[in-house]
Structure formats: structure tokens, C-alpha cells
Amino acid sequence: MKRPRPWLGILLVGGALFIGTEQAMRLTGNLNLFPTVVLLGAFVIPVTFVTYFYDHVRHREISLPTLTTCFIVGGVVGLIFAGVVEFGTLQTVSFGGLVTVSVVEEFAKLLFPFLLYLRWRYHHEADGLLFGMAAGMGFAALETMGYAMSSFIESRGDISVLQQVLLIRGFLSPAGHAAWTGFVCALLWRERERTGEVTVNGKIIGAFLLVVVLHTLWNLTNTIPTHTNLEITFNILMNIVIAAASLVLILRRYVAARRATPAA
DSSP: OOOOOHHHHHHHHHHHHHHHHHHHHHHHOOGGGHHHHHHHHHHHHHHHHHHHHHHHSSOOOSOHHHHHHHHHHHHHHHHHHHHHHHTTGGGSOOHHHHHHHHHHHHHHHHHHHHHHHHHTOOOSHHHHHHHHHHHHHHHHHHHHHHHHHHHHHHTTSOHHHHHHHHHHHHHHGGGTHHHHHHHHHHHHHHHHHHHSSOOOOHHHHHHHHHHHHHHHHHHHHTTSOOOSHHHHHHHHHHHHHHHHHHHHHHHHHHHHHHHHSOOO
């Protein structure tokens, strides 16, 4: 008997609903469908990604309601904190500003998972991995909704632009916010499990600085003009390299977490 794959069902059904709603809005011009299109486009891939990893972790100490709470509350808290702190920084684009944005956002996404970390209720590296990815994906999904709405307004209702933003940010989100926050949280839980106490040591600080560097490179790459074929090619290659490095980090922690945790 084949094992059920809930993540695949979410991806297929959610993807079909997104395409159907987007086409309906395109054909009718009915803006009442806009919130549904944005909601589905922003959340289908993040929810699928978190569900996939939850389904493949070999123990079930984390309940789905708790993980969902981390996804929603962690994302909202992170977005509020980052939005307030970054407000002045985002008025101009500079290297220092991009670094500040990266530091603030990576810190903001850790706020809610860190509260769970301090409770000692969840003990394994896999728990930290899941909480980090959930908070990161919640943040990414909500941020995508904001970008989608802004792009739709700036393009004066161009549905093609809206679709492009939702698809690109959706497919890239696992290699961005989810990977970076999941990586740091996995190490937080691993070091606490190893030492038997709440620990913020050099390894964790180094992991945080590493994801800040990746986040800054990501932001910097996507602020470079793409008017020529050379600039477009460079932008694509840099995004691929950064995404690949980020996914390698999270997958290594996932493999280590599976080895270190008991089966369900």
C-alpha cells in the first residue's frame, strides 16, 4: 500500500485552484477575485514545502496546529517587526541598507521560534528545522502578498505582472527565507541538545552571519539593472548559485536531523 503524500495533494489542488482563479480574473476582469489569486499564489508552495518536510521527519512531537501557529504567527510577527524597523532603511537603496535589511529580517523571523526554543518542550534538531522553516515560509508568503499587490498597482492592473511575481517568488521561497531560518533554528536546537542548556555560541552566531551574507547577496543581485542580455544572464546565474548554496545548507541539516531523531 502506497504511503499517502499530503504535500503532493496540496501542491496539485492548490496549483489548480490558483490557475483556475487567475484565469477567471483574466477573462472577466473581476477584481473581487484578486485577493483569492494573491492568497493562493503566495501560500500554495510555502505550505507544500513545510508539509513535505513535516511528512518526512521520522517523529511527530510537533502537532500540526502548533506548526501552523508557527507558520502564521511567526510570519506575522516577523513581518511586523521587520516592517517597522526597516521603514527608514527602505527609503533608499544602498549596500549598507541592504545589509541592515538582511540582519533585521533574519532576526525578525527568529523571534517566535526562539520563544518555542526557550520552552524546552521540543528537543530535537528536527523540531528546530521545522519551526524555522515554518516561520520563514510564513514570512515569505506574507511578503509575497505585499509584493504582488504593489506590482499589480504599479503595473495598473497588469495580470501578467502579478502572475510573474507570484510564480517567481513562490518557487524561489524555499531557497530563501525558509532555508535561512530553518538552518539557524536547526543549529539552535542541535546545540541545546548537545550541551543540555540554552546555548547561543559561536556556531550559531556564525550560522546567523552566513545567512545574512546569503540574504544580502540575494538582495544585492536583484537590485542590479537587467537591461542587457549580459546583465540578465548574470542575474540568473547569481540567483541560481545563491539558491543552490541555501538549499545545500538546509538539506544537510535535514539529513543530520533525520539521522539523529528516532522513528515515529
